[in-house]
Amino acid sequence: MQEKYLTDQTALLDFLKILSQEFRLFTPKIKESVPNKEDDYIYYQGVDPAGFRFNPYRVIDPVKTFFTPAVEKAAAYFNVQDSPGVPVKVALFGVKSCDLHALIFQDYVFLEGLAEDALYRQRRENTLIVSSDCADFKEVCFCLAMGVKPYPEKGFDLNLSVLNDGYIVSIGSSKGEEIINKHRHLFVSAKDSQLDGLRQKRENLCSRLNERLRSLNIPAYDSLQRLMHQGHDAETWKNFMRTCVECGGCNFICSTCHCFLLADRKDPSGELNKEKSWDACQYAAFSRVAGGANPLKTRAQRLRNRFLKKFDFFVTHMKMPACCGCGRCIEVCPGKIDIREVLKDLAL
Amino acid sequence: MKTLYTPIEAVLEDVIVETPTIKTFVLRPKEKFSFTTGQFIELTMPEIGEAPFTPSSDPNLKETIDVTIMNAGKMTSLLHQASKKISLGIRGPYGKGYPLEKFTGKDILIVGGGVGLAPLRSLLLSLFAQMHKYNRVVLRYGARSPDDIIYKQLLPKWKNVKGLDMMITVDKGNPAWAGHVGLVTTILNDLPLDMQKAVVIVCGPPIMMKFATLKLLEIGFKPEDIYLSMEKNMSCGLGKCGHCRIGPYYICKDGPVFTYEQLKDLHDIWD
Ligand SMILES: Cc1cc2nc3c(=O)[nH]c(=O)nc-3n(C[C@H](O)[C@H](O)[C@H](O)COP(=O)(O)OP(=O)(O)OC[C@H]3O[C@@H](n4cnc5c(N)ncnc54)[C@H](O)[C@@H]3O)c2cc1C
Numbered sequence: 001m002q003e004k005y006l007t008d009q010t011a012l013l014d015f016l017k018i019l020s021q022e023f024r025l026f027t028p029k030i031k032e033s034v035p036n037k038e039d040d041y042i043y044y045q046g047v048d049p050a051g052f053r054f055n056p057y058r059v060i061d062p063v064k065t066f067f068t069p070a071v072e073k074a075a076a077y078f079n080v081q082d083s084p085g086v087p088v089k090v091a092l093f094g095v096k097s098c099d100l101h102a103l104i105f106q107d108y109v110f111l112e113g114l115a116e117d118a119l120y121r122q123r124r125e126n127t128l129i130v131s132s133d134c135a136d137f138k139e140v141c142f143c144l145a146m147g148v149k150p151y152p153e154k155g156f157d158l159n160l161s162v163l164n165d166g167y168i169v170s171i172g173s174s175k176g177e178e179i180i181n182k183h184r185h186l187f188v189s190a191k192d193s194q195l196d197g198l199r200q201k202r203e204n205l206c207s208r209l210n211e212r213l214r215s216l217n218i219p220a221y222d223s224l225q226r227l228m229h230q231g232h233d234a235e236t237w238k239n240f241m242r243t244c245v246e247c248g249g250c251n252f253i254c255s256t257c258h259c260f261l262l263a264d265r266k267d268p269s270g271e272l273n274k275e276k277s278w279d280a281c282q283y284a285a286f287s288r289v290a291g292g293a294n295p296l297k298t299r300a301q302r303l304r305n306r307f308l309k310k311f312d313f314f315v316t317h318m319k320m321p322a323c324c325g326c327g328r329c330i331e332v333c334p335g336k337i338d339i340r341e342v343l344k345d346l347a348l
Numbered sequence: 349m350k351t352l353y354t355p356i357e358a359v360l361e362d363v364i365v366e367t368p369t370i371k372t373f374v375l376r377p378k379e380k381f382s383f384t385t386g387q388f389i390e391l392t393m394p395e396i397g398e399a400p401f402t403p404s405s406d407p408n409l410k411e412t413i414d415v416t417i418m419n420a421g422k423m424t425s426l427l428h429q430a431s432k433k434i435s436l437g438i439r440g441p442y443g444k445g446y447p448l449e450k451f452t453g454k455d456i457l458i459v460g461g462g463v464g465l466a467p468l469r470s471l472l473l474s475l476f477a478q479m480h481k482y483n484r485v486v487l488r489y490g491a492r493s494p495d496d497i498i499y500k501q502l503l504p505k506w507k508n509v510k511g512l513d514m515m516i517t518v519d520k521g522n523p524a525w526a527g528h529v530g531l532v533t534t535i536l537n538d539l540p541l542d543m544q545k546a547v548v549i550v551c552g553p554p555i556m557m558k559f560a561t562l563k564l565l566e567i568g569f570k571p572e573d574i575y576l577s578m579e580k581n582m583s584c585g586l587g588k589c590g591h592c593r594i595g596p597y598y599i600c601k602d603g604p605v606f607t608y609e610q611l612k613d614l615h616d617i618w619d
């Protein structure tokens with residue numbers, strides 16, 4: 001097993017300062033505190049002036065925004081000069097396990113298949129991911145029900161787990177290892193007793209979350225593809241779509257949704273580009289073709305499409321459902337459509 | 349930086365009027381560009397947008413590419429108004445195209461409807477280039493009316509192609525029309541084919557493909573010998589944008605040509 005390190009708040013702040021010379025830093029920050037409501041976190045550029053503290057659970061925006069942004073220039077028109085420019089190096093602090101899991105799917109889409117998306121590759125390579133364990137969960141969290149642990153096991157460069165007054169540091173990549181070696185004076189080796197403490201802490205959170213999830217009765221993640229096949233013509237789709245206002249929020253906020261549309265757009269300088277922007281299968285025109293035919297004509301068909309993509313298509317291709325249990329779609333939906341309830345209803 | 353979506357400039361060299369709603373656009377790419385028959389391209393009109401089309405020309409022609417396009421919506425209507433010499437963009441080629449190697453020694457039936465004859469022209473020209481490899485080629489083409497038949501200059505010449513058996517029908521005739529009248533499915537009886545070694549390739553509007561497929565199954569074609577050109581809304585053309593999904597496939601990258609065997613258990617394939 002890879003050696004684990006320990007560091008403390010003072011050394012971590014030094015580490016952040018050092019990193020900020022090379023990277024554009026994004027660290028977690030409370031969005032705004034509303035009494036009697038769970039706090040929401042955002043990625044803040046720099047370090048929160050109120051002091052650095054890890055977010056207990058994920059931030060509002062999915063991590064995909066750093067790699068496949070909502071809108072980006074995807075191509076210039078003819079006579080393209082080969083000046084890639086100097087890519088920005090980014091260090092992201094406080095990415096959670098659910099988001100790391102979701103990146104597997106984004107990577108599959110943009111790095112694998114027929115060709116890789118060079119812009120995505122560039123951003124991926126220029127980003128240092130410093131993840132952290134969840135210390136708590138949101139009301140909508142259901143990662144464990146999708147087979148995702150609330151603490152990162154892979155997919156990060158470095159992972160920091162809060163323990164007492166310090167942090168246990170795990171290395172997840174050669175990029176992460178290099179950085180630790182370079183700044184070795186800020187880290188000491190973690191002791192076995194501390195690792196035991198970490199294990200205990202993780203187990204405690206899992207059993208708390210599991211207890212909460214038991215009451216929700218979400219169907220097992222390895223039964224979902226079967227549910228999709230059995231429930232293709234279920235009333236569920238019609239019943240749940242009633243309150244859908246076709247805002248596309250669930251698609252845009254989803255960690256694994258990747259669909260996009262290319263369009264021609266002039267930038268402020270008048271240069272014509274192909275622009276890639278997120279698209280949503282909940283939009284009525286998503287699959288409309290010339291002449292008016294549309295295989296996803298009704299909201300029920302579109303709701304089903306969102307589920308089929310995650311729980312049928314991706315299970316076929318990647319052997320796991322494309323849902324990380326982050327619960328963002330539940331929070332965002334003005335129609336109060338709850339993915340957990342839909343799955344449960346299909347299983348009835 | 350060149351990306352996946354950077355178009356190659358292609359000059360619109362000629363526009364051929366086929367029918368009141370269909371024109372063939374002759375494009376001359378400024379960079380080397382080649383495709384195999386049945387693959388498609390994304391054609392861009394700068395500032396307007398882009399859409400997928402299957403070239404209708406012989407893939408062996410290296411200098412120019414023909415695309416035969418029906419005026420169907422935003423970009424295609426503007427394209428129909430475009431004048432020669434303007435710059436368009438192309439990306440691709442995308443998709444798998446027709447598996448010609450599987451057709452060797454076979455009796456090949458080709459069923460087209462409307463503008464669906466466009467990709468089939470490219471296929472036929474590829475077949476004509478090596479007719480000795482195939483046992484027989486049978487073409488059955490249907491158009492709405494005599495005026496809607498495309499390639500009016502070319503089709504009569506094909507009467508002389510050795511090994512080709514051709515028949516055209518129209519849904520609705522006119523006084524000058526001496527040929528067959530009826531849907532394309534009505535000319536799929538008593539085909540001069542050895543069913544033991546026949547394959548069929550279908551391209552046309554979804555409704556025509558549906559009924560043609562049912563008919564073909566009825567006359568004894570096996571699902572794995574029926575090749576269908578599927579059409580869904582597309583944007584990227586290479587399996588990333590998510591628009592063209594059908595079941596476990598993306599039409600753009602796993603197709604656009606599928607056997608009915610691949611599709612038959614999926615929901616709503618004709619919608
Ligand atoms: C693989 C493939 C090959 C095709 N080959 C031909 C051909 O050779 N000749 C021909 O006339 N037509 C062909 N089509 C159909 C052609 O792509 C549509 O007619 C065209 O997209 C209409 O564009 P529009 O902007 O005029 O229509 P609008 O209705 O304004 O559509 C806007 C956009 O939606 C998308 N879209 C709309 N309809 C379709 C569609 N049917 N398929 C895919 N995307 C669509 C396109 O991105 C289009 O630009 C093909 C379609 C596919 C999928």
Ligand code: SF4
Pocket residue numbers: 057058096097098099134136137138141142143144149150151324325326327
């Ligand atoms: S879904 Fe799980 S991993 Fe994600 S924030 Fe909630 S508890 Fe953490």
Ligand code: SF4
Pocket residue numbers: 243244245246247248249250251282332333334335336337
């Ligand atoms: S967030 Fe809710 S209302 Fe909006 S598109 Fe999704 S399901 Fe419909």
Ligand code: FES
Pocket residue numbers: 581582583584585586587588589590591592593598599600601
């Ligand atoms: S057109 Fe983008 S996935 Fe097929």
